[in-house]
Amino acid sequence: MATWQCVKNCGACCYLEPSERPELDEYLGSEELELYLSLVGEDGWCIHYNHQNRECSIYSNRPRFCRVQPEVFTEMFGIEPPELNDFAIDCCQQQIEGVYGADSTEMKQYNDQVGWV
Incomplete structure (x- = not known):
């Protein structure tokens, strides 16, 4: 059985582009939506995502x-x-596919680590 886990060196969930998530206001309250939007950088990635080490710089306080x-x-x-x-x-598979592609290294790594067959 596949078991969800966060996979290092992925970061697909840190791609926050609001235009690709039109339903944000359906599951975020107004304060959280405002916070979410404040985290989106010009490139659509979270401002706290470190592209070099592919990690969140505020992970424990996210x-x-x-x-x-x-x-x-x-x-x-x-x-x-x-x-x-x-x-x-x-959710992770959809996000990884959207950011990196269905045949990406990130997707293969994710599926291997969660045990997806």
Whole structure:
């Protein structure tokens, strides 16, 4: 069984371009939406994403909407804890495909590490 995990050297979730996420206001409250938009750099990437080491520079203090945790996904998306694993894997795969491509090194690395067959 595949098990969701954050994979190092990916960072696809740090690509925040709002035009590619038109439903933001459906799952973020007004304060969180304002915070989200304040994090988007001119290139569409989070201003806290370090492109050289491919890591978040505020990881331990990242916003709630950047956390893959049962209570966050229940509040934001209505996903119950038993559904979280498969939902999170699907979200990551969609984001990685959109940012890097379906046949990218990042997608292969992600699928290998989560055990996706």
